[in-house]
Amino acid sequence: MVPVLVVGVAWATPDAEVGALLAGLAGCASCHTAADGAPYAGGYAIETRFGTFYGSNLTPDPETGLGEWTEHDLLRALTRGRSPKHHPYWPAFPYTSFRRLTDEDVGHLWAYLRTLDPVVAEEREQEANAPGVGLWGWRRVAFHARDWKPLDDPELDRGAYLVEVVGHCGECHTPRNGIGQLKRKQALAGSDEPPHPAPDIRPETLKWTLGDWDTFLTMGMMPDGDFAGSGMRHVVRDGTAKLPEADRAAMIRWLMAPTE
Ligand code: HEC
Ligand code: HEC
Structure with a gap:
Protein backbone atom coordinates (compact mmCIF):
# COMPACT_ATOMS: atom_id res chain seq x y z
CA MET A 1 0.00 0.00 0.00
CA VAL A 2 2.91 2.32 0.71
CA PRO A 3 4.04 2.70 -2.93
CA VAL A 4 0.60 3.99 -3.87
CA LEU A 5 0.85 6.76 -1.30
CA VAL A 6 4.39 7.56 -2.37
CA VAL A 7 3.26 7.73 -5.98
CA GLY A 8 0.48 10.14 -5.05
CA VAL A 9 2.94 12.50 -3.42
CA ALA A 10 5.71 12.13 -5.96
CA TRP A 11 3.31 12.94 -8.79
CA ALA A 12 2.28 16.31 -7.42
CA THR A 13 4.60 18.38 -9.67
CA PRO A 14 3.47 18.29 -13.31
CA ASP A 15 5.43 15.52 -14.94
CA ALA A 16 5.16 14.70 -18.64
CA GLU A 17 6.19 11.08 -18.07
CA VAL A 18 3.39 10.54 -15.59
CA GLY A 19 1.12 12.32 -18.07
CA ALA A 20 2.17 9.84 -20.76
CA LEU A 21 1.18 6.90 -18.53
CA LEU A 22 -2.17 8.48 -17.74
CA ALA A 23 -2.80 9.33 -21.40
CA GLY A 24 -1.98 5.72 -22.29
CA LEU A 25 -4.48 4.31 -19.81
CA ALA A 26 -7.05 6.93 -20.80
CA GLY A 27 -6.73 6.02 -24.49
CA CYS A 28 -6.31 9.66 -25.55
CA ALA A 29 -4.21 8.65 -28.57
CA SER A 30 -6.65 5.95 -29.67
CA CYS A 31 -9.50 8.44 -30.18
CA HIS A 32 -7.35 11.37 -31.27
CA THR A 33 -5.25 9.67 -33.97
CA ALA A 34 -6.57 8.87 -37.46
CA ALA A 35 -5.66 5.50 -38.99
CA ASP A 36 -2.96 6.99 -41.22
CA GLY A 37 -2.48 10.24 -39.33
CA ALA A 38 0.11 11.78 -37.03
CA PRO A 39 -0.26 10.83 -33.34
CA TYR A 40 -2.77 13.03 -31.50
CA ALA A 41 -3.51 15.11 -34.62
CA GLY A 42 -7.17 14.05 -34.64
CA GLY A 43 -9.53 12.87 -37.37
CA TYR A 44 -10.34 9.44 -35.92
CA ALA A 45 -14.05 8.66 -36.44
CA ILE A 46 -16.14 7.25 -33.59
CA GLU A 47 -19.38 5.83 -34.99
CA THR A 48 -22.11 5.71 -32.37
CA ARG A 49 -25.90 5.42 -32.52
CA PHE A 50 -26.01 9.18 -31.90
CA GLY A 51 -23.81 10.10 -34.84
CA THR A 52 -20.22 10.09 -35.97
CA PHE A 53 -17.78 12.06 -33.84
CA TYR A 54 -14.20 12.93 -34.56
CA GLY A 55 -11.42 13.19 -32.03
CA SER A 56 -9.80 16.60 -32.45
CA ASN A 57 -6.19 17.73 -32.81
CA LEU A 58 -4.55 17.69 -29.37
CA THR A 59 -1.07 18.73 -30.56
CA PRO A 60 0.17 22.25 -29.68
CA ASP A 61 -0.56 23.72 -33.13
CA PRO A 62 -1.94 27.23 -32.41
CA GLU A 63 -4.53 27.27 -35.23
CA THR A 64 -5.96 23.76 -35.36
CA GLY A 65 -4.75 22.24 -32.08
CA LEU A 66 -4.35 23.22 -28.43
CA GLY A 67 -1.51 25.74 -28.98
CA GLU A 68 -3.48 28.64 -27.53
CA TRP A 69 -4.99 26.63 -24.68
CA THR A 70 -4.12 26.91 -21.01
CA GLU A 71 -4.00 24.08 -18.50
CA HIS A 72 -7.26 25.38 -17.14
CA ASP A 73 -8.87 25.00 -20.57
CA LEU A 74 -7.85 21.34 -20.53
CA LEU A 75 -9.27 20.93 -17.02
CA ARG A 76 -12.57 22.46 -18.15
CA ALA A 77 -12.71 20.21 -21.23
CA LEU A 78 -11.96 16.99 -19.34
CA THR A 79 -13.95 17.59 -16.15
CA ARG A 80 -16.78 19.84 -17.34
CA GLY A 81 -17.05 18.78 -20.98
CA ARG A 82 -16.85 22.35 -22.23
CA SER A 83 -14.63 24.21 -24.67
CA PRO A 84 -12.71 27.42 -23.80
CA LYS A 85 -15.72 29.27 -25.29
CA HIS A 86 -18.01 27.13 -23.10
CA HIS A 87 -19.50 25.10 -25.95
CA PRO A 88 -20.56 21.70 -24.65
CA TYR A 89 -18.80 18.67 -26.10
CA TRP A 90 -20.50 15.51 -27.31
CA PRO A 91 -20.08 12.69 -24.83
CA ALA A 92 -18.36 10.48 -27.41
CA PHE A 93 -15.53 12.32 -25.64
CA PRO A 94 -15.82 10.38 -22.35
CA TYR A 95 -15.75 13.37 -20.02
CA THR A 96 -18.62 11.60 -18.29
CA SER A 97 -15.82 9.52 -16.72
CA PHE A 98 -12.96 12.05 -16.90
CA ARG A 99 -15.08 14.54 -14.90
CA ARG A 100 -13.54 13.09 -11.76
CA LEU A 101 -9.89 13.44 -12.84
CA THR A 102 -7.86 15.19 -10.17
CA ASP A 103 -6.34 18.60 -10.89
CA GLU A 104 -2.90 17.03 -10.40
CA ASP A 105 -3.52 14.42 -13.07
CA VAL A 106 -4.82 17.02 -15.50
CA GLY A 107 -1.56 18.89 -14.81
CA HIS A 108 0.44 15.80 -15.77
CA LEU A 109 -1.65 15.27 -18.92
CA TRP A 110 -1.16 18.91 -19.85
CA ALA A 111 2.62 18.64 -19.35
CA TYR A 112 2.62 15.57 -21.60
CA LEU A 113 0.46 17.11 -24.37
CA ARG A 114 2.87 20.09 -24.50
CA THR A 115 5.71 17.72 -25.45
CA LEU A 116 3.96 16.63 -28.68
CA ASP A 117 5.09 17.99 -32.03
CA PRO A 118 2.61 20.57 -33.34
CA VAL A 119 0.71 19.26 -36.36
CA VAL A 120 -1.58 21.32 -38.61
CA ALA A 121 -4.72 19.24 -39.09
CA GLU A 122 -8.02 19.71 -40.85
CA GLU A 123 -10.87 20.37 -38.40
CA ARG A 124 -13.86 18.05 -38.71
CA GLU A 125 -17.48 18.95 -38.03
CA GLN A 126 -19.15 16.60 -35.56
CA GLU A 127 -22.01 14.69 -37.22
CA ALA A 128 -24.64 14.26 -34.53
CA ASN A 129 -27.98 12.61 -35.33
CA ALA A 130 -29.57 12.51 -31.91
CA PRO A 131 -33.26 13.17 -32.62
CA GLY A 132 -35.06 14.80 -29.75
CA VAL A 133 -32.05 14.85 -27.47
CA GLY A 134 -30.34 18.21 -27.69
CA LEU A 135 -26.90 18.28 -26.19
CA TRP A 136 -27.80 20.78 -23.45
CA GLY A 137 -30.90 18.76 -22.57
CA TRP A 138 -28.87 15.57 -22.51
CA ARG A 139 -26.33 17.14 -20.19
CA ARG A 140 -29.03 18.31 -17.79
CA VAL A 141 -30.31 14.78 -17.47
CA ALA A 142 -27.21 12.69 -17.85
CA PHE A 143 -24.13 14.69 -16.90
CA HIS A 144 -23.30 15.96 -13.47
CA ALA A 145 -19.85 17.20 -12.65
CA ARG A 146 -18.80 15.39 -9.52
CA ASP A 147 -15.74 15.19 -7.34
CA TRP A 148 -14.06 11.98 -6.43
CA LYS A 149 -15.03 10.86 -2.94
CA PRO A 150 -12.03 8.94 -1.64
CA LEU A 151 -12.55 5.47 -0.17
CA ASP A 152 -11.09 4.73 3.26
CA ASP A 153 -8.66 2.17 1.85
C1 HEC B 1 -12.77 1.25 -25.97
C2 HEC B 1 -13.64 0.31 -25.29
C3 HEC B 1 -13.06 -0.44 -24.10
C4 HEC B 1 -12.50 0.07 -22.97
C5 HEC B 1 -12.25 1.54 -22.61
C6 HEC B 1 -12.17 -1.06 -22.13
N1 HEC B 1 -12.52 -2.22 -22.73
FE1 HEC B 1 -12.23 -4.12 -22.00
N2 HEC B 1 -12.92 -4.90 -23.75
C7 HEC B 1 -13.44 -4.16 -24.80
C8 HEC B 1 -13.82 -5.07 -25.86
C9 HEC B 1 -14.42 -4.67 -27.20
C10 HEC B 1 -13.51 -6.37 -25.41
C11 HEC B 1 -13.67 -7.68 -26.18
C12 HEC B 1 -12.36 -7.93 -26.89
C13 HEC B 1 -12.40 -9.12 -27.80
O1 HEC B 1 -13.51 -9.55 -28.15
O2 HEC B 1 -11.32 -9.58 -28.16
C14 HEC B 1 -12.95 -6.22 -24.08
C15 HEC B 1 -12.52 -7.28 -23.29
C16 HEC B 1 -12.12 -7.17 -21.98
C17 HEC B 1 -11.83 -8.29 -21.09
C18 HEC B 1 -11.91 -9.76 -21.48
C19 HEC B 1 -13.16 -10.35 -20.94
C20 HEC B 1 -13.55 -11.65 -21.59
O3 HEC B 1 -14.10 -12.51 -20.90
O4 HEC B 1 -13.33 -11.80 -22.78
C21 HEC B 1 -11.50 -7.76 -19.89
C22 HEC B 1 -11.12 -8.51 -18.65
C23 HEC B 1 -11.54 -6.31 -20.02
N3 HEC B 1 -11.93 -5.99 -21.30
C24 HEC B 1 -11.26 -5.43 -19.00
C25 HEC B 1 -11.21 -4.05 -19.16
C26 HEC B 1 -10.73 -3.12 -18.16
C27 HEC B 1 -10.25 -3.52 -16.79
C28 HEC B 1 -10.82 -1.87 -18.70
C29 HEC B 1 -10.39 -0.54 -18.10
C30 HEC B 1 -8.99 -0.46 -17.71
C31 HEC B 1 -11.35 -2.01 -20.03
N4 HEC B 1 -11.58 -3.34 -20.27
C32 HEC B 1 -11.58 -0.95 -20.88
C33 HEC B 1 -13.58 -2.79 -24.87
C34 HEC B 1 -13.07 -1.90 -23.95
C1 HEC C 1 -13.54 7.43 -26.67
C2 HEC C 1 -12.87 8.45 -27.44
C3 HEC C 1 -12.07 9.53 -26.74
C4 HEC C 1 -11.13 9.38 -25.75
C5 HEC C 1 -10.68 8.10 -25.06
C6 HEC C 1 -10.60 10.70 -25.50
N1 HEC C 1 -11.22 11.62 -26.30
FE1 HEC C 1 -10.84 13.61 -26.35
N2 HEC C 1 -12.41 13.86 -27.63
C7 HEC C 1 -13.11 12.86 -28.24
C8 HEC C 1 -14.09 13.44 -29.15
C9 HEC C 1 -15.06 12.67 -30.03
C10 HEC C 1 -13.95 14.84 -29.06
C11 HEC C 1 -14.77 15.91 -29.78
C12 HEC C 1 -15.97 16.26 -28.96
C13 HEC C 1 -16.78 17.42 -29.54
O1 HEC C 1 -16.22 18.21 -30.33
O2 HEC C 1 -17.97 17.57 -29.20
C14 HEC C 1 -12.88 15.06 -28.09
C15 HEC C 1 -12.46 16.32 -27.70
C16 HEC C 1 -11.39 16.55 -26.85
C17 HEC C 1 -10.90 17.86 -26.50
C18 HEC C 1 -11.45 19.19 -27.01
C19 HEC C 1 -10.56 19.68 -28.12
C20 HEC C 1 -11.00 20.97 -28.77
O3 HEC C 1 -10.31 21.37 -29.73
O4 HEC C 1 -11.99 21.59 -28.38
C21 HEC C 1 -9.82 17.69 -25.69
C22 HEC C 1 -8.94 18.77 -25.08
C23 HEC C 1 -9.65 16.26 -25.52
N3 HEC C 1 -10.61 15.60 -26.23
C24 HEC C 1 -8.64 15.69 -24.77
C25 HEC C 1 -8.57 14.35 -24.49
C26 HEC C 1 -7.61 13.77 -23.59
C27 HEC C 1 -6.49 14.54 -22.89
C28 HEC C 1 -7.87 12.45 -23.51
C29 HEC C 1 -7.24 11.41 -22.64
C30 HEC C 1 -7.18 11.76 -21.22
C31 HEC C 1 -9.02 12.20 -24.40
N4 HEC C 1 -9.39 13.37 -24.98
C32 HEC C 1 -9.60 10.96 -24.59
C33 HEC C 1 -12.96 11.51 -28.03
C34 HEC C 1 -12.12 10.94 -27.07
Whole structure:
Protein backbone atom coordinates (compact mmCIF):
# COMPACT_ATOMS: atom_id res chain seq x y z
CA MET A 1 0.00 0.00 0.00
CA VAL A 2 2.91 2.32 0.71
CA PRO A 3 4.04 2.70 -2.93
CA VAL A 4 0.60 3.99 -3.87
CA LEU A 5 0.85 6.76 -1.30
CA VAL A 6 4.39 7.56 -2.37
CA VAL A 7 3.26 7.73 -5.98
CA GLY A 8 0.48 10.14 -5.05
CA VAL A 9 2.94 12.50 -3.42
CA ALA A 10 5.71 12.13 -5.96
CA TRP A 11 3.31 12.94 -8.79
CA ALA A 12 2.28 16.31 -7.42
CA THR A 13 4.60 18.38 -9.67
CA PRO A 14 3.47 18.29 -13.31
CA ASP A 15 5.43 15.52 -14.94
CA ALA A 16 5.16 14.70 -18.64
CA GLU A 17 6.19 11.08 -18.07
CA VAL A 18 3.39 10.54 -15.59
CA GLY A 19 1.12 12.32 -18.07
CA ALA A 20 2.17 9.84 -20.76
CA LEU A 21 1.18 6.90 -18.53
CA LEU A 22 -2.17 8.48 -17.74
CA ALA A 23 -2.80 9.33 -21.40
CA GLY A 24 -1.98 5.72 -22.29
CA LEU A 25 -4.48 4.31 -19.81
CA ALA A 26 -7.05 6.93 -20.80
CA GLY A 27 -6.73 6.02 -24.49
CA CYS A 28 -6.31 9.66 -25.55
CA ALA A 29 -4.21 8.65 -28.57
CA SER A 30 -6.65 5.95 -29.67
CA CYS A 31 -9.50 8.44 -30.18
CA HIS A 32 -7.35 11.37 -31.27
CA THR A 33 -5.25 9.67 -33.97
CA ALA A 34 -6.57 8.87 -37.46
CA ALA A 35 -5.66 5.50 -38.99
CA ASP A 36 -2.96 6.99 -41.22
CA GLY A 37 -2.48 10.24 -39.33
CA ALA A 38 0.11 11.78 -37.03
CA PRO A 39 -0.26 10.83 -33.34
CA TYR A 40 -2.77 13.03 -31.50
CA ALA A 41 -3.51 15.11 -34.62
CA GLY A 42 -7.17 14.05 -34.64
CA GLY A 43 -9.53 12.87 -37.37
CA TYR A 44 -10.34 9.44 -35.92
CA ALA A 45 -14.05 8.66 -36.44
CA ILE A 46 -16.14 7.25 -33.59
CA GLU A 47 -19.38 5.83 -34.99
CA THR A 48 -22.11 5.71 -32.37
CA ARG A 49 -25.90 5.42 -32.52
CA PHE A 50 -26.01 9.18 -31.90
CA GLY A 51 -23.81 10.10 -34.84
CA THR A 52 -20.22 10.09 -35.97
CA PHE A 53 -17.78 12.06 -33.84
CA TYR A 54 -14.20 12.93 -34.56
CA GLY A 55 -11.42 13.19 -32.03
CA SER A 56 -9.80 16.60 -32.45
CA ASN A 57 -6.19 17.73 -32.81
CA LEU A 58 -4.55 17.69 -29.37
CA THR A 59 -1.07 18.73 -30.56
CA PRO A 60 0.17 22.25 -29.68
CA ASP A 61 -0.56 23.72 -33.13
CA PRO A 62 -1.94 27.23 -32.41
CA GLU A 63 -4.53 27.27 -35.23
CA THR A 64 -5.96 23.76 -35.36
CA GLY A 65 -4.75 22.24 -32.08
CA LEU A 66 -4.35 23.22 -28.43
CA GLY A 67 -1.51 25.74 -28.98
CA GLU A 68 -3.48 28.64 -27.53
CA TRP A 69 -4.99 26.63 -24.68
CA THR A 70 -4.12 26.91 -21.01
CA GLU A 71 -4.00 24.08 -18.50
CA HIS A 72 -7.26 25.38 -17.14
CA ASP A 73 -8.87 25.00 -20.57
CA LEU A 74 -7.85 21.34 -20.53
CA LEU A 75 -9.27 20.93 -17.02
CA ARG A 76 -12.57 22.46 -18.15
CA ALA A 77 -12.71 20.21 -21.23
CA LEU A 78 -11.96 16.99 -19.34
CA THR A 79 -13.95 17.59 -16.15
CA ARG A 80 -16.78 19.84 -17.34
CA GLY A 81 -17.05 18.78 -20.98
CA ARG A 82 -16.85 22.35 -22.23
CA SER A 83 -14.63 24.21 -24.67
CA PRO A 84 -12.71 27.42 -23.80
CA LYS A 85 -15.72 29.27 -25.29
CA HIS A 86 -18.01 27.13 -23.10
CA HIS A 87 -19.50 25.10 -25.95
CA PRO A 88 -20.56 21.70 -24.65
CA TYR A 89 -18.80 18.67 -26.10
CA TRP A 90 -20.50 15.51 -27.31
CA PRO A 91 -20.08 12.69 -24.83
CA ALA A 92 -18.36 10.48 -27.41
CA PHE A 93 -15.53 12.32 -25.64
CA PRO A 94 -15.82 10.38 -22.35
CA TYR A 95 -15.75 13.37 -20.02
CA THR A 96 -18.62 11.60 -18.29
CA SER A 97 -15.82 9.52 -16.72
CA PHE A 98 -12.96 12.05 -16.90
CA ARG A 99 -15.08 14.54 -14.90
CA ARG A 100 -13.54 13.09 -11.76
CA LEU A 101 -9.89 13.44 -12.84
CA THR A 102 -7.86 15.19 -10.17
CA ASP A 103 -6.34 18.60 -10.89
CA GLU A 104 -2.90 17.03 -10.40
CA ASP A 105 -3.52 14.42 -13.07
CA VAL A 106 -4.82 17.02 -15.50
CA GLY A 107 -1.56 18.89 -14.81
CA HIS A 108 0.44 15.80 -15.77
CA LEU A 109 -1.65 15.27 -18.92
CA TRP A 110 -1.16 18.91 -19.85
CA ALA A 111 2.62 18.64 -19.35
CA TYR A 112 2.62 15.57 -21.60
CA LEU A 113 0.46 17.11 -24.37
CA ARG A 114 2.87 20.09 -24.50
CA THR A 115 5.71 17.72 -25.45
CA LEU A 116 3.96 16.63 -28.68
CA ASP A 117 5.09 17.99 -32.03
CA PRO A 118 2.61 20.57 -33.34
CA VAL A 119 0.71 19.26 -36.36
CA VAL A 120 -1.58 21.32 -38.61
CA ALA A 121 -4.72 19.24 -39.09
CA GLU A 122 -8.02 19.71 -40.85
CA GLU A 123 -10.87 20.37 -38.40
CA ARG A 124 -13.86 18.05 -38.71
CA GLU A 125 -17.48 18.95 -38.03
CA GLN A 126 -19.15 16.60 -35.56
CA GLU A 127 -22.01 14.69 -37.22
CA ALA A 128 -24.64 14.26 -34.53
CA ASN A 129 -27.98 12.61 -35.33
CA ALA A 130 -29.57 12.51 -31.91
CA PRO A 131 -33.26 13.17 -32.62
CA GLY A 132 -35.06 14.80 -29.75
CA VAL A 133 -32.05 14.85 -27.47
CA GLY A 134 -30.34 18.21 -27.69
CA LEU A 135 -26.90 18.28 -26.19
CA TRP A 136 -27.80 20.78 -23.45
CA GLY A 137 -30.90 18.76 -22.57
CA TRP A 138 -28.87 15.57 -22.51
CA ARG A 139 -26.33 17.14 -20.19
CA ARG A 140 -29.03 18.31 -17.79
CA VAL A 141 -30.31 14.78 -17.47
CA ALA A 142 -27.21 12.69 -17.85
CA PHE A 143 -24.13 14.69 -16.90
CA HIS A 144 -23.30 15.96 -13.47
CA ALA A 145 -19.85 17.20 -12.65
CA ARG A 146 -18.80 15.39 -9.52
CA ASP A 147 -15.74 15.19 -7.34
CA TRP A 148 -14.06 11.98 -6.43
CA LYS A 149 -15.03 10.86 -2.94
CA PRO A 150 -12.03 8.94 -1.64
CA LEU A 151 -12.55 5.47 -0.17
CA ASP A 152 -11.09 4.73 3.26
CA ASP A 153 -8.66 2.17 1.85
CA PRO A 154 -6.01 4.08 -0.18
CA GLU A 155 -5.08 1.14 -2.42
CA LEU A 156 -8.69 0.35 -3.23
CA ASP A 157 -9.32 4.05 -3.80
CA ARG A 158 -6.42 4.22 -6.25
CA GLY A 159 -7.73 1.13 -8.05
CA ALA A 160 -11.25 2.54 -8.29
CA TYR A 161 -9.92 5.83 -9.64
CA LEU A 162 -7.76 4.13 -12.29
CA VAL A 163 -10.60 1.84 -13.40
CA GLU A 164 -13.57 4.21 -13.23
CA VAL A 165 -12.02 7.55 -14.09
CA VAL A 166 -8.73 7.32 -15.98
CA GLY A 167 -9.26 3.91 -17.60
CA HIS A 168 -13.00 4.61 -18.04
CA CYS A 169 -13.59 0.85 -18.41
CA GLY A 170 -17.33 1.40 -17.92
CA GLU A 171 -17.64 3.58 -21.02
CA CYS A 172 -17.36 0.34 -23.03
CA HIS A 173 -18.25 -2.37 -20.49
CA THR A 174 -21.32 -0.84 -18.79
CA PRO A 175 -24.71 -0.98 -20.55
CA ARG A 176 -26.41 2.31 -21.52
CA ASN A 177 -30.03 3.41 -21.42
CA GLY A 178 -32.02 4.87 -24.34
CA ILE A 179 -30.27 8.22 -24.17
CA GLY A 180 -26.83 6.69 -23.92
CA GLN A 181 -26.38 7.22 -20.20
CA LEU A 182 -24.39 4.55 -18.37
CA LYS A 183 -26.54 2.31 -16.16
CA ARG A 184 -24.38 2.68 -13.08
CA LYS A 185 -26.20 -0.03 -11.15
CA GLN A 186 -25.04 -2.48 -13.79
CA ALA A 187 -21.43 -1.33 -13.77
CA LEU A 188 -19.19 -3.45 -16.02
CA ALA A 189 -22.06 -5.88 -16.77
CA GLY A 190 -21.34 -5.81 -20.52
CA SER A 191 -22.74 -3.68 -23.32
CA ASP A 192 -23.76 -4.23 -26.93
CA GLU A 193 -23.27 -0.56 -27.75
CA PRO A 194 -21.36 0.30 -30.94
CA PRO A 195 -18.54 0.93 -31.77
CA HIS A 196 -17.09 -1.47 -29.14
CA PRO A 197 -19.57 -4.03 -27.78
CA ALA A 198 -17.76 -5.33 -24.71
CA PRO A 199 -18.31 -8.34 -22.44
CA ASP A 200 -19.46 -8.59 -18.83
CA ILE A 201 -16.31 -8.33 -16.69
CA ARG A 202 -17.83 -8.44 -13.23
CA PRO A 203 -15.89 -10.73 -10.89
CA GLU A 204 -18.85 -13.06 -10.37
CA THR A 205 -19.08 -13.58 -14.13
CA LEU A 206 -15.41 -13.82 -15.02
CA LYS A 207 -14.32 -15.74 -11.92
CA TRP A 208 -10.71 -14.79 -12.71
CA THR A 209 -7.92 -15.26 -10.20
CA LEU A 210 -5.47 -12.52 -9.31
CA GLY A 211 -2.97 -14.22 -11.63
CA ASP A 212 -5.51 -14.28 -14.50
CA TRP A 213 -6.04 -10.55 -14.12
CA ASP A 214 -2.36 -9.78 -13.90
CA THR A 215 -1.58 -11.75 -17.07
CA PHE A 216 -4.45 -10.06 -18.87
CA LEU A 217 -3.60 -6.50 -17.84
CA THR A 218 0.12 -7.08 -18.53
CA MET A 219 -0.10 -8.84 -21.90
CA GLY A 220 -3.74 -9.03 -22.98
CA MET A 221 -3.95 -12.82 -22.74
CA MET A 222 -7.08 -14.42 -21.31
CA PRO A 223 -7.10 -17.65 -19.28
CA ASP A 224 -8.11 -19.63 -22.41
CA GLY A 225 -4.98 -18.38 -24.22
CA ASP A 226 -6.82 -15.96 -26.53
CA PHE A 227 -5.72 -12.35 -26.79
CA ALA A 228 -8.11 -9.45 -26.45
CA GLY A 229 -8.79 -7.67 -29.70
CA SER A 230 -11.06 -4.92 -30.94
CA GLY A 231 -11.26 -1.84 -28.69
CA MET A 232 -9.49 -3.65 -25.85
CA ARG A 233 -6.07 -4.16 -27.39
CA HIS A 234 -4.92 -0.57 -26.98
CA VAL A 235 -6.23 -0.41 -23.38
CA VAL A 236 -3.72 -3.10 -22.44
CA ARG A 237 -0.88 -2.19 -24.82
CA ASP A 238 -0.83 1.59 -24.22
CA GLY A 239 -2.40 1.52 -20.77
CA THR A 240 -2.41 -1.21 -18.16
CA ALA A 241 0.76 -2.95 -19.44
CA LYS A 242 2.83 0.20 -18.88
CA LEU A 243 1.59 1.07 -15.41
CA PRO A 244 3.74 0.69 -12.32
CA GLU A 245 3.13 -2.69 -10.67
CA ALA A 246 1.45 -1.07 -7.64
CA ASP A 247 -1.12 0.66 -9.84
CA ARG A 248 -1.96 -2.53 -11.71
CA ALA A 249 -2.33 -4.35 -8.39
CA ALA A 250 -4.64 -1.61 -7.12
CA MET A 251 -6.80 -1.87 -10.27
CA ILE A 252 -7.02 -5.64 -9.87
CA ARG A 253 -8.16 -5.32 -6.27
CA TRP A 254 -10.97 -3.01 -7.36
CA LEU A 255 -11.90 -5.21 -10.34
CA MET A 256 -12.05 -8.29 -8.09
CA ALA A 257 -14.06 -6.54 -5.38
CA PRO A 258 -17.58 -7.97 -5.17
CA THR A 259 -20.15 -5.90 -7.06
CA GLU A 260 -22.50 -4.05 -4.73
C1 HEC B 1 -13.54 7.43 -26.67
C2 HEC B 1 -12.87 8.45 -27.44
C3 HEC B 1 -12.07 9.53 -26.74
C4 HEC B 1 -11.13 9.38 -25.75
C5 HEC B 1 -10.68 8.10 -25.06
C6 HEC B 1 -10.60 10.70 -25.50
N1 HEC B 1 -11.22 11.62 -26.30
FE1 HEC B 1 -10.84 13.61 -26.35
N2 HEC B 1 -12.41 13.86 -27.63
C7 HEC B 1 -13.11 12.86 -28.24
C8 HEC B 1 -14.09 13.44 -29.15
C9 HEC B 1 -15.06 12.67 -30.03
C10 HEC B 1 -13.95 14.84 -29.06
C11 HEC B 1 -14.77 15.91 -29.78
C12 HEC B 1 -15.97 16.26 -28.96
C13 HEC B 1 -16.78 17.42 -29.54
O1 HEC B 1 -16.22 18.21 -30.33
O2 HEC B 1 -17.97 17.57 -29.20
C14 HEC B 1 -12.88 15.06 -28.09
C15 HEC B 1 -12.46 16.32 -27.70
C16 HEC B 1 -11.39 16.55 -26.85
C17 HEC B 1 -10.90 17.86 -26.50
C18 HEC B 1 -11.45 19.19 -27.01
C19 HEC B 1 -10.56 19.68 -28.12
C20 HEC B 1 -11.00 20.97 -28.77
O3 HEC B 1 -10.31 21.37 -29.73
O4 HEC B 1 -11.99 21.59 -28.38
C21 HEC B 1 -9.82 17.69 -25.69
C22 HEC B 1 -8.94 18.77 -25.08
C23 HEC B 1 -9.65 16.26 -25.52
N3 HEC B 1 -10.61 15.60 -26.23
C24 HEC B 1 -8.64 15.69 -24.77
C25 HEC B 1 -8.57 14.35 -24.49
C26 HEC B 1 -7.61 13.77 -23.59
C27 HEC B 1 -6.49 14.54 -22.89
C28 HEC B 1 -7.87 12.45 -23.51
C29 HEC B 1 -7.24 11.41 -22.64
C30 HEC B 1 -7.18 11.76 -21.22
C31 HEC B 1 -9.02 12.20 -24.40
N4 HEC B 1 -9.39 13.37 -24.98
C32 HEC B 1 -9.60 10.96 -24.59
C33 HEC B 1 -12.96 11.51 -28.03
C34 HEC B 1 -12.12 10.94 -27.07
C1 HEC C 1 -12.77 1.25 -25.97
C2 HEC C 1 -13.64 0.31 -25.29
C3 HEC C 1 -13.06 -0.44 -24.10
C4 HEC C 1 -12.50 0.07 -22.97
C5 HEC C 1 -12.25 1.54 -22.61
C6 HEC C 1 -12.17 -1.06 -22.13
N1 HEC C 1 -12.52 -2.22 -22.73
FE1 HEC C 1 -12.23 -4.12 -22.00
N2 HEC C 1 -12.92 -4.90 -23.75
C7 HEC C 1 -13.44 -4.16 -24.80
C8 HEC C 1 -13.82 -5.07 -25.86
C9 HEC C 1 -14.42 -4.67 -27.20
C10 HEC C 1 -13.51 -6.37 -25.41
C11 HEC C 1 -13.67 -7.68 -26.18
C12 HEC C 1 -12.36 -7.93 -26.89
C13 HEC C 1 -12.40 -9.12 -27.80
O1 HEC C 1 -13.51 -9.55 -28.15
O2 HEC C 1 -11.32 -9.58 -28.16
C14 HEC C 1 -12.95 -6.22 -24.08
C15 HEC C 1 -12.52 -7.28 -23.29
C16 HEC C 1 -12.12 -7.17 -21.98
C17 HEC C 1 -11.83 -8.29 -21.09
C18 HEC C 1 -11.91 -9.76 -21.48
C19 HEC C 1 -13.16 -10.35 -20.94
C20 HEC C 1 -13.55 -11.65 -21.59
O3 HEC C 1 -14.10 -12.51 -20.90
O4 HEC C 1 -13.33 -11.80 -22.78
C21 HEC C 1 -11.50 -7.76 -19.89
C22 HEC C 1 -11.12 -8.51 -18.65
C23 HEC C 1 -11.54 -6.31 -20.02
N3 HEC C 1 -11.93 -5.99 -21.30
C24 HEC C 1 -11.26 -5.43 -19.00
C25 HEC C 1 -11.21 -4.05 -19.16
C26 HEC C 1 -10.73 -3.12 -18.16
C27 HEC C 1 -10.25 -3.52 -16.79
C28 HEC C 1 -10.82 -1.87 -18.70
C29 HEC C 1 -10.39 -0.54 -18.10
C30 HEC C 1 -8.99 -0.46 -17.71
C31 HEC C 1 -11.35 -2.01 -20.03
N4 HEC C 1 -11.58 -3.34 -20.27
C32 HEC C 1 -11.58 -0.95 -20.88
C33 HEC C 1 -13.58 -2.79 -24.87
C34 HEC C 1 -13.07 -1.90 -23.95
